[in-house]
Amino acid sequence: MAKIRDRTEDFKDAVRQSAMSLGYNESKLAATMASFIIHKRQERSAFTKAALKTLESIEALEQFMRKHRKDYVDPLRTTEQERDSIEHEVTAFIKTCKEQIDILQVGITEEEKKLKGWLGLSADSTNADTIAHKQGVVLILSEKLHSVTTQFDQLRAIRFQEAINRVTPRRKLNQSASSIPVDNSNGNVEFKESNEVPGEHLRVQQQHLDDETRALQLELTSLLDAVQQTETKMVEMSALNHLISTHVLQQAQQIEHLYEQAVIATENVQLGNKELAQAIQRNSSSRTFLVLFLFVLTFSILFLDWYS
Numbered sequence: 001m002a003k004i005r006d007r008t009e010d011f012k013d014a015v016r017q018s019a020m021s022l023g024y025n026e027s028k029l030a031a032t033m034a035s036f037i038i039h040k041r042q043e044r045s046a047f048t049k050a051a052l053k054t055l056e057s058i059e060a061l062e063q064f065m066r067k068h069r070k071d072y073v074d075p076l077r078t079t080e081q082e083r084d085s086i087e088h089e090v091t092a093f094i095k096t097c098k099e100q101i102d103i104l105q106v107g108i109t110e111e112e113k114k115l116k117g118w119l120g121l122s123a124d125s126t127n128a129d130t131i132a133h134k135q136g137v138v139l140i141l142s143e144k145l146h147s148v149t150t151q152f153d154q155l156r157a158i159r160f161q162e163a164i165n166r167v168t169p170r171r172k173l174n175q176s177a178s179s180i181p182v183d184n185s186n187g188n189v190e191f192k193e194s195n196e197v198p199g200e201h202l203r204v205q206q207q208h209l210d211d212e213t214r215a216l217q218l219e220l221t222s223l224l225d226a227v228q229q230t231e232t233k234m235v236e237m238s239a240l241n242h243l244i245s246t247h248v249l250q251q252a253q254q255i256e257h258l259y260e261q262a263v264i265a266t267e268n269v270q271l272g273n274k275e276l277a278q279a280i281q282r283n284s285s286s287r288t289f290l291v292l293f294l295f296v297l298t299f300s301i302l303f304l305d306w307y308s
Contacts, residue, residue, distance in 0.1 A: 047107065051137050054100040058141065061093040062148050065155070073158050080230070083159065087237065090152055094244060097145050101138060101248075105255065108134050112262075128266045135259040142252035149245045156241065160234050163227060 019029050044052075068086050071078045078086075108131060115127050 047104065047134060047137075050100065050104055050107075051141065054097060054104065054141055055144075057093070057097050057100065058144050058148060061090065061097065062151075064093065065090060065148065065152060069155065072155055075162065087156070091237075091241065094145070094149055094152075094241075098244065098248060101141050101145065101251070104134075104138050104141070105251070108138065128262060128269060132259060132262040132266060135255055135262055139252055139255040139259060142248055142255060146245060146248045146252060149241065149248060153238070153241060153245060156234070156238050160231070160238060163231055163234060 016029065019032075024032070072083055072086050075083075111134075112131050115131065
């Protein structure tokens, strides 16, 4: 058996000589050879860039929530203003991401309208597959955003429960403070009955106790009003966030439904192309049969005429 000789170097020398004869210099030849080995990266489409930007925004939102989770939940780490600022930033993040997803969905809808041809069916299966892929991308982004908003709803529920727990003992304290004047009056009556202190001193002491009780009641009332306002504000913001989450989930369901319809439309287009191919084949075979039939009939008539 003959030995196999490696002639790769001979082939490279032949290619180099041929390139030199065509006017290639060393640098141009090296650049051409490098272009065969290292291909240029294809430029991403506008949809891909926008989808990646949206994904980066959602991931940034998730990292922001993970970073400030303890600050938002623990009231000892931050003040109420700082927690409100965190909540405002998260809400703005969610709104921005939702707007970006809406822009992607609008672009897909317009592209789908342009793609539809006669009888509302897609004429190009490749473009239909591309639209279905884009629908899937938007669906994934919507589900990821809904997952992040659900996590933020859980954090907000913890804060809301904490505010309720703070209000409950204060209300009990307010009720116990309202009963202080009655106890003091009873004590004063006992003091008067026992005649241990003069009456003037008892009246001054009673007046001081009443003033302190009223001041304490006013302070507790103001704190209770502030907590109630905070509760109302949190309930409203929680309702708005829940509404946004509901809309995002509905949008995800609609996108999933559109994706299924796009897949079904692609299958229908493929079946239609097969039927058209079969119809063309049947038409060609029927034409061949008709030509053959006319030829035989003509030949038969000529033969009968010649025979007679």
